[in-house]
Amino acid sequence: MRLLRAVAGLVLFGVFPLTAQLPPGVTKGASVEGITEYTLANGLRVLIFPDASKPTATINITYLVGSRHEGYGETGMAHLLEHLIFKGTPKTRNVWAEFSKRGLRANGTTGNDRTNYFASFAANEDNLRWYLGWQADAMVNSFIAKKDLDSEMTVVRNEMEMGENDPVRILWQRALATMFDWHNYGKTTIGARADVENVDIGRLQAFYRTHYQPDNATLVVSGKFEVQKVLAWVSQSFGRIPKPKRVLPRLYTLDAAQDGERAFTLRRNGGVPLLIAAYHAPPAAHPDYAAAEALALILSDNPSGRLFKRLVQKQLAASVWGWAWDLHDPGVMMFGAQLAPDQDLDVARRELTAALESFALEPVSAEELNRARISFLKAWDQRFTNPETVGVALSDAVAQGDWRLFFLVRDRVRGLTLEQVQRVAMQRLLRSNRTSGSYVPTELPQRAPAPARVDVVEQLKDFKPSASLALAEAFEATPANIDARTQRSALPSGMKLALLPKATRGNAVRATLVLRYGDEQSLKGQRAVAEMVGALLDKGTTRSSRQQIRDRIDALQAEVGFDASAERLALSMSTKREHLPALIGLVGELLRESNFPPEALQEVKTQALASVEEQRKEPEAMAANALERHGNPYPRGDVRHARSFDEIVADTGAVTVEQLREFHRRFYGTGFAQFAAVGDFDAAATRAALESAFGTWKNAQAFQRVPQPAVEVAGTRLQLKAPDKQNAVVMARLSVPLNDTHADYPAFMLANWLLGAGGDSRLWKRIREKDGLSYSVQSYVQWNPFEPDSDWNMEGIFAPQNGKRVEAAFNEEVARAIKDGFTADEVKSGVRGLLNYRKLGRAQDASVAGLLASNLYLDRTLALAQKVDEAIAALTPAQVNAALRKYLQPTKFVFVFAGDFKE
Numbered sequence: 001m002r003l004l005r006a007v008a009g010l011v012l013f014g015v016f017p018l019t020a021q022l023p024p025g026v027t028k029g030a031s032v033e034g035i036t037e038y039t040l041a042n043g044l045r046v047l048i049f050p051d052a053s054k055p056t057a058t059i060n061i062t063y064l065v066g067s068r069h070e071g072y073g074e075t076g077m078a079h080l081l082e083h084l085i086f087k088g089t090p091k092t093r094n095v096w097a098e099f100s101k102r103g104l105r106a107n108g109t110t111g112n113d114r115t116n117y118f119a120s121f122a123a124n125e126d127n128l129r130w131y132l133g134w135q136a137d138a139m140v141n142s143f144i145a146k147k148d149l150d151s152e153m154t155v156v157r158n159e160m161e162m163g164e165n166d167p168v169r170i171l172w173q174r175a176l177a178t179m180f181d182w183h184n185y186g187k188t189t190i191g192a193r194a195d196v197e198n199v200d201i202g203r204l205q206a207f208y209r210t211h212y213q214p215d216n217a218t219l220v221v222s223g224k225f226e227v228q229k230v231l232a233w234v235s236q237s238f239g240r241i242p243k244p245k246r247v248l249p250r251l252y253t254l255d256a257a258q259d260g261e262r263a264f265t266l267r268r269n270g271g272v273p274l275l276i277a278a279y280h281a282p283p284a285a286h287p288d289y290a291a292a293e294a295l296a297l298i299l300s301d302n303p304s305g306r307l308f309k310r311l312v313q314k315q316l317a318a319s320v321w322g323w324a325w326d327l328h329d330p331g332v333m334m335f336g337a338q339l340a341p342d343q344d345l346d347v348a349r350r351e352l353t354a355a356l357e358s359f360a361l362e363p364v365s366a367e368e369l370n371r372a373r374i375s376f377l378k379a380w381d382q383r384f385t386n387p388e389t390v391g392v393a394l395s396d397a398v399a400q401g402d403w404r405l406f407f408l409v410r411d412r413v414r415g416l417t418l419e420q421v422q423r424v425a426m427q428r429l430l431r432s433n434r435t436s437g438s439y440v441p442t443e444l445p446q447r448a449p450a451p452a453r454v455d456v457v458e459q460l461k462d463f464k465p466s467a468s469l470a471l472a473e474a475f476e477a478t479p480a481n482i483d484a485r486t487q488r489s490a491l492p493s494g495m496k497l498a499l500l501p502k503a504t505r506g507n508a509v510r511a512t513l514v515l516r517y518g519d520e521q522s523l524k525g526q527r528a529v530a531e532m533v534g535a536l537l538d539k540g541t542t543r544s545s546r547q548q549i550r551d552r553i554d555a556l557q558a559e560v561g562f563d564a565s566a567e568r569l570a571l572s573m574s575t576k577r578e579h580l581p582a583l584i585g586l587v588g589e590l591l592r593e594s595n596f597p598p599e600a601l602q603e604v605k606t607q608a609l610a611s612v613e614e615q616r617k618e619p620e621a622m623a624a625n626a627l628e629r630h631g632n633p634y635p636r637g638d639v640r641h642a643r644s645f646d647e648i649v650a651d652t653g654a655v656t657v658e659q660l661r662e663f664h665r666r667f668y669g670t671g672f673a674q675f676a677a678v679g680d681f682d683a684a685a686t687r688a689a690l691e692s693a694f695g696t697w698k699n700a701q702a703f704q705r706v707p708q709p710a711v712e713v714a715g716t717r718l719q720l721k722a723p724d725k726q727n728a729v730v731m732a733r734l735s736v737p738l739n740d741t742h743a744d745y746p747a748f749m750l751a752n753w754l755l756g757a758g759g760d761s762r763l764w765k766r767i768r769e770k771d772g773l774s775y776s777v778q779s780y781v782q783w784n785p786f787e788p789d790s791d792w793n794m795e796g797i798f799a800p801q802n803g804k805r806v807e808a809a810f811n812e813e814v815a816r817a818i819k820d821g822f823t824a825d826e827v828k829s830g831v832r833g834l835l836n837y838r839k840l841g842r843a844q845d846a847s848v849a850g851l852l853a854s855n856l857y858l859d860r861t862l863a864l865a866q867k868v869d870e871a872i873a874a875l876t877p878a879q880v881n882a883a884l885r886k887y888l889q890p891t892k893f894v895f896v897f898a899g900d901f902k903e
Contacts, residue, residue, distance in 0.1 A: 023235035032407055033384075034468040035394075038231065042243040043215025046234055047394060047403060049222035051387040053472030053505040056843045057128050057223035060118040060391040061135050062398045064218075065211035066111045067189045068328065069251065076156075076191015077207050079110040080149070080199060083156060085117065087148040089141040092134055096769070097760035101829045102127050103836020106759075110189050113328040114399035120388050122839040123224040129233050132221075136237035139217065144208050146201045153197065154772040154802065160190055161726035161799050162775060165618065167271040172334060175278045178264050179435045183255050183329065213244040218398045222391040224474060254330065254451045255280075262435040269724035270617030272318075272610050273339035275352050277436035279428050281333040284326035284400040285454040290412035291424035292324040292333055297372035298364065298421075299356060300335060303546050304371055306362075310355040311337055312603060316348045318610035326409070328400050330451035333428065340610040353436070359425040364418055374554045376413050381557065382574070385506030401456040408463050472680075473503040477842040479862035479869070486852060487683055493696050494671040498852035499686060500678045507577040509679030510846040512853040513587065515569045517667035519704035525637040527566040528651035529663045532604060534564020536660065539600035541593040546600065549590070558583050560590075566639035567706060569668075572846065577680040581689035588693025591668065596660040608652050616645050619722045619729040619898035620797075626720060626896045627731050631713030639706055669699030676852035678845040710735060710789035715891050720898040728803060728899025730810075732794040736887045739790060740783040741864070746871040747883035752781055754822050754830045755814070755884070756794060758837075762813045767796060773806050774798045785858055792888065800899040807897075814890055821881035830880075831872055838869060 022028060025041035038046040066078050085108065086095045099106045099119070104127065106119035117135065121127045163169050173188050180186030190196070219238070221230050258280055282288045299306050300322030303313075311317035322335035337352055339345065383393045397406035433448040475481075487499040518526070538553075538560065540546045553560055558575035560583070575583045615621035628642035635641060643651065673694075677686060713735060722728070738744060756763040756779025767777045777796035784790045798806045822830070841847050842865075855861060 023232050023239070025239060026231060026235055030404065032404055032465040035403075037403070040214065040235065040239050042239065042241055043213075044238050044241075045218040046231070047218065047220040047391075048227055048230065049220065049387065049390060050225060050227055051222060051472070051505055052224045052474035053503065054387055054843050054845075055123050055224055055475065055477050056120055056388055056840065057123040057221070057225055058118060058120045058388045058391045059128070059131050059135070060116055060220040060222075060395055062114050062116040062218045062220070062395040063211055064113070064216050064399060065115055066113045066399070067187055067191070068112050068184045069211065069249070070184060070187075070191075073195055074199075074203070074207065075187050076189075076196040077199065077204055078115050078211075079190050080152075080156065080196065080204060081144070081208055081212070082108045082110045082115050082117075083152050084144050084148055085138050085142050087143055087145070087152070089137045089143065091137050091141065094760070095134070096764065097829070098130075098134070100759035100761075100833040102130065103833050103840055104131065105837075105840060111396070111399065112185055112189065114395060116392070116395040118392050118395075120840070122836055122843060125225075125229065128221075128225055128230065132230075132233050133237045135219070136241065139212050139214065139238070140241055142208065142212075144201070144205045149199070149201055149204070151770065151772040154799070155768065155775050156190070156196060157193070158727065158773070158797060158799055158802075159775040160193060160196075162797055163190065164726040167266070167268060167274060168336070170268070171266055171274055171276050171336070172278075174264050174266055175276050175334065175435050176332065178262050179258070179278055179280065179332065181255050182253050184253070185327065185329065185331065210246060210248070213246075214238060214241050215244060216248060218403065220391040220394050223387045254453075257448050257450050258433050258435075261431050264435075270614075270722075272341055272613050273343065273345050273348075274336060275317075275339070275345070275349055275436070276334065276336040277352055277356055277434055278332050278334040279430070279433045279435075280448055280451070281324055281331050281428055283328060283330050283454055284397075284409065285328075285402075285405055285456050285459055287412065287459070288420075288424045289324070289326070290409055290416055291421045292428070293376055293409070293413060294369060294372040294416055294421050295425055295429070296322045296324040296333055296335075297375050298368045301371070301375065303550060304368070306355045306358060307335065307337065307352065310351050311348060313599070314351070315602065315606060316343060316351055318343070318607045320352075326396055326400060329453070338610055340606050341613050349436075353434070357429050357431060357434075359422060359429060364421045364425065366418060369416060369418055369421055371551065371554065373413055373416060377410065378554060378557050380410050380413075381506065382508075382559075385504075385508050387505065401454070402460065404460060404463065405456070407465060408460065411463070411466075472505045475502050477839070477848070479842070479866040482842065482848065483862045488856070489687070491670070491687075491691055491694065493669070493673070493694055493698055495673040495675055495690065495694060496856040497687065497690065498674070498676040498856050499681075499683045500676070500848065500852065501681050501683050502679065504680045504845065507680040508845070509575060509577060509580050509677060509681045510849045511573040511580070511675065511677040512846075512849040513571040513573070514674045514853050514857065515591070515668065515670060516567060516672040516703045516705075516857070517569075517669070517699055518567060518701055520639070520706045522667075522701050523566055523639050523706070526663060527639055527643075528648075528655050529659045530566050530667075531564050532601065532652075532655045533596075533660050533663050533668075534562045534569050535604045536596050536600050537562055537590045537594050539604075540595050540597045541589050542595050543589060543593060546597075549586070552586055553583075556583050556586070560587065572850075574846070577682070580677070580681045581685050584686065584689040584693050592694075592697060594664065596657050596664070598657050601655070601657055601660065605652055605655070609649060612645055612648055612652070617722055617725070619720075619725055619727065622720050622722060623729050623731045623896040623898040626718055626898075627733055627894060630716065630718065630894055630896075631711060633711055640708070666701050667699060669697050670694045671698035672703035674853040674856040676849045676856065678849045678852070705786070708784060708787050708789060710737060710787065713892070713894060715893050717895040718897070719901065720896065721901065722898050723900055725900045726799070727797055728800040728897065728901070729797050730795065730803070730806060731896045732810075732893050734792045734889065734893055736781075736790050736792050737788045738783075738887065739788045740785050742788060744883050744886070745783075746868055747875055747879045748887055749781065750827070750830055750834055750872060750875055751822070751880050751884040751888070752779055752792065753834045754826055754880070755779055755817055755888075758830060758833050760829060760833070762817055763794070763796075763810065766813050767806060767809050771805065771809055773802050773809065785854075800901050803897060803899065803901060807895075811890070814888065818885055818888060818890075821884070822877060824877050827875065827877045827880055831875060835869060835872055838865075
């Protein structure tokens with residue numbers, strides 16, 4: 001019987017039955033929890049993870065090359081290759097266009113230990129086979145040409161400048177550079193400007209030929225597919241690449257144990273005070289790494305963490321954070337604090353250090369360890385149960401030495417003891433191992449353990465995989481099937497329900513609850529109060545403390561998010577099947593019984609004010625605020641009024657606890673609410689839980705939507721000064737007389753896709769690909785479901801000195817599109833890409849939950865989405881070009897440029 005069950009399990013997860021034949025040269029390796037490893041004769045490792053619970057597939061290929069592998073003068077090479085791979089091969093010259101045609105959500109990332117490329121798409125064999133073929137082609141046939149390097153150089157510099165604008169990012173870069181004397185972890189992944197700008201193309205090509213080879217790569221295929229076909233396609237595409245004869249360079253540099261605290265100071269314009277403290281830590285494969293993860297949570301969790309209690313609760317800092325880096329070689333535990341402008345940096349620094357190094361006097365408690373363990377395992381489980389994220393999640397484990405480390409670290413966290421965590425805290429969180437403060441001579445310094453490599457094979461010898469999760473149903477996410485499976489009803493309170501129960505991997509369920517309240521007159525002057533009410537809902541109730549609420553959410557393996565605006569509160573929820581009724585009960589308590597503690601209000605105020613101060617001199621925030629305020633006709637106090645930074649500060653500072661409680665009493669209720677759930681849950685139990693939690697709880701004040709009539713705004717060009725910012729931004733907006741039910745909606749949507757939304761769009765190809773002026777440029781439409789008044793937007797980033805070139809390129813492309821129109825080939829390709837993109841969106845349970853809740857409010861079904869899809873599929877070039885010319889009026893564009901522009 002055991003043999004029969006084992007064979008049945010293999011078939012269940014899509015792994016080959018005993019009688020199936022592997023393609024020639026393919027050997028089977030380890031299998032862990034539904035993931036099976038195969039190896040090609042040329043050395044390529046392949047991880048197959050079939051999961052039909054979502055109609056999507058994700059492919060990820062990881063090359064074991066990152067900034068750690070770069071030699072002297074080569075910093076940034078791994079990242080440059082990531083950019084140049086997308087410049088194509090002789091067989092595929094326009095990679096991004098091909099992605100767009102197929103509706104792929106694709107990208108690449110470069111890290112310390114690896115580079116990876118990934119794509120998610122609506123599952124179909126054509127996309128899957130094509131992407132495998134392109135990756136195999138790109139592995140050995142990419143151009144890596146001088147002309148592409150030259151055109152991409154400005155884009156890479158723009159990406160550097162984007163990072164230079166972020167004080168937090170620069171702060172941790174400086175910390176790493178101060179911590180590591182010799183190891184490449186002390187160098188940024190993007191590289192030194194001198195190295196990147198002067199890179200030798202021959203040397204870069206040699207770097208590519210050395211590292212982009214099958215024996216240095218791991219391919220992960222996850223999602224809905226037939227395993228035997230995928231293995232055959234992998235063998236056909238990658239198997240023809242010969243095994244390289246070269247020998248990979250052996251890396252051996254390790255830093256000595258740090259022998260004293262190190263300090264640095266960063267001085268720049270803008271932002272708010274920040275603190276950082278970093279400690280050398282073990283590599284991810286080391287047995288002590290699990291304890292480092294636990295310590296990071298014990299210290300930085302909100303609100304139970306030691307840093308939060310000693311800094312935020314005492315109003316010495318606005319917020320705190322921390323994490324342990326999972327790296328191949330000895331790495332880092334890093335912690336930080338953000339301060340409000342009026343908080344004392346020296347006092348906060350002393351408290352930060354005292355909390356981090358407090359374990360000698362305050363040993364780790366069982367409660368702290370248990371809470372950290374629950375939090376870590378919940379996050380791990382959420383990644384593993386999503387077939388679109390697990391493949392990418394394995395990328396870092398591959399880079400750490402073996403993909404099975406992904407599971408081994410989880411098991412080590414499960415088995416952590418107080419003694420282990422306390423020992424690692426005492427060995428690592430030392431003054432002599434710290435980078436942050438001033439240097440202090442020490443007669444008898446303590447030393448952290450000397451860095452050492454880990455024998456991964458030895459670490460895995462006793463590893464026993466856990467049982468795999470059960471296979472979920474194959475759900476077709478078509479509008480008709482979603483509508484057919486959705487159960488719609490209403491509660492006595494007036495709350496409308498849309499329930500879509502279906503099997504999912506790991507019994508996951510996503511839900512959305514939207515409360516709507518007030519009207520134009522009753523909400524005057526209430527915007528800041530409404531936002532603060534939402535921010536404090538999980539900070540305490542008449543029955544539960546803040547910590548008890550946090551512990552209950554973790555115990556329910558849940559996440560709850562609050563998004564409050566002047567007219568509505570939206571809650572997002574995720575959990576497991578068995579926990580949804582209890583989570584609804586908890587949410588009911590939070591919504592109905594919140595007590596708005598004064599100390600929590602002060603904390604949220606401090607964080608909000610610190611955020612405003614940070615945004616005042618950030619180009620993106622400056623431009624967005626100016627764009628909202630230009631031409632806004634509404635008086636101060638109206639919920640449609642666009643506030644200045646000073647007005648936001650004044651409104652936030654004036655909020656009182658009494659106002660919060662009165663707003664909650666007056667406006668909150670479920671008389672105008674919508675609830676939607678998608679995933680693995682019991683519909684009857686869910687409805688019963690909603691009835692129990694909310695009963696007949698109705699709004700004291702009736703809801704009536706605040707109208708948003710069209711406002712005529714004259715075209716203009718605004719330029720804002722953002723001193724000492726090496727990255728600039730441009731934003732543009734145009735009001736178009738359309739809503740999402742207008743006859744021209746599909747045509748203008750496709751026109752925008754072709755102009756600036758798709759990966760093959762005109763703006764992307766000109767400004768990003770051809771001219772190499774921007775790392776990111778796009779256009780999009782904020783569709784109004786009511787009044788015929790939607791906003792078309794464009795935004796891009798660039799180096800300040802390239803502002804005139806970016807503006808000219810944008811204007812030229814818009815003028816060309818209006819004059820010449822889009823070609824038949826462009827329209828055909830755009831239709832395919834846009835429809836695939838919409839299909840992919842309907843495969844995401846969280847998105848579908850939000851869509852169902854919105855449809856309840858709008859009194860719609862997905863039949864409308866089907867009609868839009870059909871209309872898009874039938875569009876002609878004449879219809880698309882007519883819509884573009886009718887609605888896109890350049891003379892009415894409102895442009896905002898923000899940056900450090902010099903004469």
